[in-house]
Amino acid sequence: ELKVEQNPLFLSMQEGKNYTIYCNYSTTSDRLYWYRQDPGKSLESLFVLLSNGAVKQEGRLMASLDTKARLSTLHITAAVHDLSATYFCAVDRYSGGGADGLTFGKGTHLIIQP
Amino acid sequence: GAVVSQHPSRVICKSGTSVKIECRSLDFQATTMFWYRQFPKKSLMLMATSNEGSKATYEQGVEKDKFLINHASLTLSTLTVTSAHPEDSSFYICSASLSGLAGDWETQYFGPGTRLLVL
Numbered sequence: 001e002l003k004v005e006q007n008p009l010f011l012s013m014q015e016g017k018n019y020t021i022y023c024n025y026s027t028t029s030d031r032l033y034w035y036r037q038d039p040g041k042s043l044e045s046l047f048v049l050l051s052n053g054a055v056k057q058e059g060r061l062m063a064s065l066d067t068k069a070r071l072s073t074l075h076i077t078a079a080v081h082d083l084s085a086t087y088f089c090a091v092d093r094y095s096g097g098g099a100d101g102l103t104f105g106k107g108t109h110l111i112i113q114p
Numbered sequence: 115g116a117v118v119s120q121h122p123s124r125v126i127c128k129s130g131t132s133v134k135i136e137c138r139s140l141d142f143q144a145t146t147m148f149w150y151r152q153f154p155k156k157s158l159m160l161m162a163t164s165n166e167g168s169k170a171t172y173e174q175g176v177e178k179d180k181f182l183i184n185h186a187s188l189t190l191s192t193l194t195v196t197s198a199h200p201e202d203s204s205f206y207i208c209s210a211s212l213s214g215l216a217g218d219w220e221t222q223y224f225g226p227g228t229r230l231l232v233l
Contacts, residue, residue: 033222042207043158043224088157101148101160101173102209102222 002027004091006105014113016078021108023072023089031092032065032072033102036085043088046074079112086110116142118210120225127198128233135193135228137164137208143188144210148222149181152205164191164208198232205229 003026035043047056049065056063062075086109090102117140127133145166150158162183163171170183182194195202207227
């Protein structure tokens with residue numbers, strides 16, 4: 001059974017600081033996703049990581065993937081209040097192409113205080 | 115970008131009634147859609163995979179007779195919660211995959227969700 005673990009589950013930080021959210025998964029997978037969810041809303045796609053060593057950046061967020069360690073990180077640089085949300089990582093169970101349902105981590109509830 | 119819509123966005127029903135939720139891909143065709151449910155302050159749990167033209171594949175522990183899925187066309191999947199009970203109250207979210215499109219490979223786009231409250 002595929003398991004996806006995120007930590008921390010809750011993070012309160014000040015604006016301007018840097019921090020990293022970690023996502024470990026238990027089996028080999030070709031695809032690792034990061035999503036953002038605002039309260040009462042659905043999911044917004046942030047990054048799709050497809051290969052070992054992949055690094056993607058968008059604004060103050062940067063995601064990386066180490067498939068050998070089965071670890072992905074989401075790094076926040078110089079946090080601003082607008083980044084307050086819940087962040088989920090998710091893993092596609094199916095290797096080798098084709099769409100498959102995702103297994104999600106429990107989410108990291110991020111609060112950024114002025 | 116790819117857009118997935120859901121209808122209704124919110125529904126309140128009485129216990130014992132059935133509720134249908136629609137999921138549409140607005141600007142692309144989706145041979146596969148997925149249904150998830152999310153309890154308050156919890157993560158998303160995959161319920162089933164909806165395949166156009168064939169039966170849905172349900173995850174372990176999900177009652178297929180209770181959660182009926184019909185993928186009638188390449189742009190529409192429906193989830194019907196039959197004989198709803200208060201414990202079925204949840205946030206139901208569908209997603210569709212953009213398999214094969216250049217520059218957006220395998221991203222799953224999520225609908226806005228349907229909040230179901232069963233009284």
